Amino acid sequence: MSEVLYRKYRPRKFSELVGQDQVKEILGRAIEKDSVFHAYIFSGSRGTGKTTTARIVAKMLNCLAEDSEKPCGICDSCKAIDASSHMDVIELDAASYRGIDEIRKIRDAVSYRPVMGRFKVYIIDEFHMLTREAFNALLKTLEEPPDKVIFILATTNLEKVPETVLSRCQIFYFKPLIERDIATYLERIAKSEGLEYDDKALRFISKAAHGGMRDAVNLMERVVSYSGDVSEESVRATLGILPEEVVKEFITAFSSGEPASILKISEEIQSAGYTYEVFLEQVIDTVKDQLIAESTDERFKLLLSLWEITKELKFAEDKRGTFEVMVLLKSGYEKSAIERIGKSENVKSEVFETSDKSEKAPKRDTTEENSLSKLIDHLRNNNFVLLWTLLSLSKITRSESGGVLTLEADSNYSYDLLKDRLESLNGIAEDLIGKRFLLSNESVGGNLFEGLDKDSQEYVNFVISNLGLKDDIYKGKIKIDLEED
Numbered sequence: 001m002s003e004v005l006y007r008k009y010r011p012r013k014f015s016e017l018v019g020q021d022q023v024k025e026i027l028g029r030a031i032e033k034d035s036v037f038h039a040y041i042f043s044g045s046r047g048t049g050k051t052t053t054a055r056i057v058a059k060m061l062n063c064l065a066e067d068s069e070k071p072c073g074i075c076d077s078c079k080a081i082d083a084s085s086h087m088d089v090i091e092l093d094a095a096s097y098r099g100i101d102e103i104r105k106i107r108d109a110v111s112y113r114p115v116m117g118r119f120k121v122y123i124i125d126e127f128h129m130l131t132r133e134a135f136n137a138l139l140k141t142l143e144e145p146p147d148k149v150i151f152i153l154a155t156t157n158l159e160k161v162p163e164t165v166l167s168r169c170q171i172f173y174f175k176p177l178i179e180r181d182i183a184t185y186l187e188r189i190a191k192s193e194g195l196e197y198d199d200k201a202l203r204f205i206s207k208a209a210h211g212g213m214r215d216a217v218n219l220m221e222r223v224v225s226y227s228g229d230v231s232e233e234s235v236r237a238t239l240g241i242l243p244e245e246v247v248k249e250f251i252t253a254f255s256s257g258e259p260a261s262i263l264k265i266s267e268e269i270q271s272a273g274y275t276y277e278v279f280l281e282q283v284i285d286t287v288k289d290q291l292i293a294e295s296t297d298e299r300f301k302l303l304l305s306l307w308e309i310t311k312e313l314k315f316a317e318d319k320r321g322t323f324e325v326m327v328l329l330k331s332g333y334e335k336s337a338i339e340r341i342g343k344s345e346n347v348k349s350e351v352f353e354t355s356d357k358s359e360k361a362p363k364r365d366t367t368e369e370n371s372l373s374k375l376i377d378h379l380r381n382n383n384f385v386l387l388w389t390l391l392s393l394s395k396i397t398r399s400e401s402g403g404v405l406t407l408e409a410d411s412n413y414s415y416d417l418l419k420d421r422l423e424s425l426n427g428i429a430e431d432l433i434g435k436r437f438l439l440s441n442e443s444v445g446g447n448l449f450e451g452l453d454k455d456s457q458e459y460v461n462f463v464i465s466n467l468g469l470k471d472d473i474y475k476g477k478i479k480i481d482l483e484e485d
């Protein structure tokens, strides 16, 4: 394999492009009817076909074939575009050329007629990276679109594109590709490269690519260069997927509730450096396969539990602790789970101590403390998942007098989740102690940068804006007043 696989197998016409049906249909029809728009935005995650589609469009518009289907792929124009040497198809990577000069060059050049073909096509990759000046210069061109010039602006970060530009373009959304389609495409490549492969291996790769075709093809290439074929074992070795036996072992342990082996496997996952999320994904896949082969109530319940655990894990800070507690809990070992909670560092076990030792505690046996114990005991016995969630999402504190119980979320994300679960919590609290938790949204946004030097503040800002987080980060509090009135 001398050429990088993903380049060698770049689709050259719409029929070869996987997925993106809507894009193909709408663009195909517009080109056929000769009614193309002057500016398109291709938005979507990495390696889903934006640049590929842009080049196909350029070929369709400029193909010289008389009566065969376009793009023919063999005329001078098609060949030149495939080789990136067409005079009228200009590709610019805004990630490396962000500035005004490049855009000025474009602005000056657009008024000249196409040299080789019918249309001039400007493809600007990652165009959200353009500087403000460059954007404004581009905007001028988009406002007075010259005849026979088409802009295709590709981006992985649509939210960074100014509204002024958006409103002048037609936007296409490139979707992440589905695993089955990726696997089929990989199989085609494997066949044509004469590679040995098995289906399981292709499935693993497709899954690991998270919807990106370039990533999928590159992963496959990595596997091949590592072990010469695309077998299940090669993929496991290259991608770090736990052997199937461990997964099977786990399913058995889970179904029959063997805490010792559950904890042993958890230990194994951690020490081998795998993530709990990836492991659960693997387990879920296996259970799904089993369910397809033979569906029993028990398997179905198992699948539901696994999904629930996955969901909890997503929110948890202490992945291992949450994994173990949830698995033990779901496999019927509530007691082990409670013991584990006591040990988990991230959980403020203080609450448990308070309630457990309430008899021994130095005399402060007030009604408030009883209310708190009542509530926690009730949750522990009847809705452990809710209790666990509350504990993993928030810090629980009690006021000096013991009268006010506060659940303090550590991020706006947790706060939103707490809010979501407040209703079910209040249902219980009301029945039990005749009280409700109240939301008190105390913004502490100003404290976000407390104690950080300037560089770190900039960094935090950068991270926040790049993750698309709201900049009004707050920590919310949810309070309950335990004092009897």
Ligand SMILES: Nc1ncnc2c1ncn2[C@@H]1O[C@H](COP(=O)(O)OP(=O)(O)OP(=O)(O)O)[C@@H](O)[C@H]1O
Binding pocket: 005, 006, 007, 009, 010, 011, 016, 017, 018, 019, 020, 044, 045, 046, 047, 048, 049, 050, 051, 052, 053, 125, 154, 155, 156, 177, 185, 213, 214, 215, 217
């Ligand atoms: N929809 C698809 N069908 C088939 N192959 C694809 C598809 N999307 C991407 N590929 C493969 O991935 C490679 C890269 O695709 P392309 O350059 O079009 O991605 P992109 O969306 O422009 O990604 P980026 O955002 O990173 O620029 C192609 O050469 C091709 O091998």
Ligand SMILES: [Mg+2]
Binding pocket: 050, 051, 052, 125, 154
């Ligand atoms: Mg691209």
Ligand SMILES: [Zn+2]
Binding pocket: 062, 063, 064, 065, 071, 072, 073, 074, 075, 076, 077, 078, 079
């Ligand atoms: Zn052609």
